[in-house]
Amino acid sequence: MKYRGEGCILFTGATGSLRASSGLSSFSVGKFGLRALAQSLAREFSPQGIHVAHIIIDGAVDIPIIRKYATAMGTPENRLMNPDEIAKQYWNIYQQHPTVWTHELDLRPHTEPIFSKL
Numbered sequence: 001m002k003y004r005g006e007g008c009i010l011f012t013g014a015t016g017s018l019r020a021s022s023g024l025s026s027f028s029v030g031k032f033g034l035r036a037l038a039q040s041l042a043r044e045f046s047p048q049g050i051h052v053a054h055i056i057i058d059g060a061v062d063i064p065i066i067r068k069y070a071t072a073m074g075t076p077e078n079r080l081m082n083p084d085e086i087a088k089q090y091w092n093i094y095q096q097h098p099t100v101w102t103h104e105l106d107l108r109p110h111t112e113p114i115f116s117k118l
Contacts, residue, residue: 001048007045007049009038010053010093011035011053013038013055014056015058016028016030017035020032038103039103042103051093051096052103055090055093056104056105057081057086059112061080061083062083063083076111078110080109
């Protein structure tokens, strides 16, 4: 990427990237670290034409095993995130013009309360 002067590195985070939750300390440490790595790499490589972004997935992704458990727990279908729609957001970031790069994007279903566990 450095040689070509272009490229894109996308990291996937979670709510734990922004704030820790009780009982999830080991998860939060890793996600905090991943977010810091994305920020550091963005500062280092953006001037060389390499787009680095951190995408926060704040919700359950609708894949077969998650759907099975969500259904068993009575979770409403509209609480699950559509993986094709998530992929579109990654693709949009990949295609962004260098004058309008996104560094961080927070994705969540419309039914997910923002900052519900401060």
